[in-house]
Amino acid sequence: MKLTIIVPAYNEAASIAAILKRLATVDFGVDYEVVVVDDGSQDATAAKVEGLKDPKVRLLRHPANRGKGAAIRTGLTSARGEWVIVQDADLEYDPADIPRLLKPALAGEAEVVFGSRILNADNSFSYQRYYWGGRLVSLWTSLLYGQTITDEPTCYKLFRTEFLRSLRLECEGFEFCPEATAKTLRRGKKILELPIAYNPRTIAEGKKIRWTDGVIALWWLLKLRLSSDPV
Numbered sequence: 001m002k003l004t005i006i007v008p009a010y011n012e013a014a015s016i017a018a019i020l021k022r023l024a025t026v027d028f029g030v031d032y033e034v035v036v037v038d039d040g041s042q043d044a045t046a047a048k049v050e051g052l053k054d055p056k057v058r059l060l061r062h063p064a065n066r067g068k069g070a071a072i073r074t075g076l077t078s079a080r081g082e083w084v085i086v087q088d089a090d091l092e093y094d095p096a097d098i099p100r101l102l103k104p105a106l107a108g109e110a111e112v113v114f115g116s117r118i119l120n121a122d123n124s125f126s127y128q129r130y131y132w133g134g135r136l137v138s139l140w141t142s143l144l145y146g147q148t149i150t151d152e153p154t155c156y157k158l159f160r161t162e163f164l165r166s167l168r169l170e171c172e173g174f175e176f177c178p179e180a181t182a183k184t185l186r187r188g189k190k191i192l193e194l195p196i197a198y199n200p201r202t203i204a205e206g207k208k209i210r211w212t213d214g215v216i217a218l219w220w221l222l223k224l225r226l227s228s229d230p231v
Helices: 016-024 045-052 068-077 095-106 128-145 161-166 176-186 211-226
Strands: 002-009 031-039 057-062 083-086 112-116 157-160 191-195
Touching: 002 016, 002 068, 002 095, 016 031, 016 045, 016 095, 031 045, 031 068, 045 057, 057 068, 068 161, 068 176, 083 095, 083 161, 095 112, 095 157, 095 191, 128 176, 128 211, 157 161, 157 176, 176 191, 176 211
Parallel strands: 002 031, 002 083, 031 057, 112 191
Antiparallel strands: 083 157, 112 157
16 A cells, blocks of 8 residues: 655745655655655755655656646656645645544545644634635535535545546646545545644745635635536
C-alpha cells in the first residue's frame, strides 16, 4: 500500500523546504511519495525542492501559472499510490494529522476522508471573513447534497486514487475543492470528517485565496448539483 502526497506550489520558496522536511518526519504507516507540482513559480520554489535531494520527492513543473486545481490534476496523473491527499506548500496544515486520516481508509471504513478544522475547537482563524465564508460554503454543500459537511474548503482531502481519477476533474483553480466534493457526493459516497490542527497565515505571509474564490465555490457546488452530466 502506498500514499501519494500532492503538493501544489506557486511562489512558496519561503516555506516549501520546511513543509517537505515535516513530511519526511511523519510515520504514515505505509510507503509514500511526495509529488511537488511547481505551478509556474517565479521565485526559488523549484530550486528549494531540488536542493533537498529527497528520494521520496518528485518535482513536476508547469511552465506558466495555471492554478491549484491544474497542479493537483498534474500530480494526480503521475501518482503511484493507491491513496492520495493534497498538502498545501505553506505551514497551515500539520502533516502529523495525515496518519489519522489514513487509518480509517486503510481499514476499509471510508473511501474519502476530510480533515475538518471546525471539529478541532482549539484552532484559530486569521480572518473572520474566511472563517464565516468557509462555514457558508460548508452549509451550502450540506443543503445541496444532503450530507452534513463541517469544513468543505479544507485542504486535507484523502481519496482512493482511482476514485479521484474517475471523477474526471476539470478545475484549474481553487475550485478543485467544491468540484471534488460535489462529484464525490453525487456518486453517493459518504465523506468521513476527522478533526485536524490549523495554523493560519495572513495575506502578508502569502495567503492566496480571496473572497471571490468563495463565490466561485458556491457557484460550482450549485452548478454540479443541477447538472445532468454523469459523474
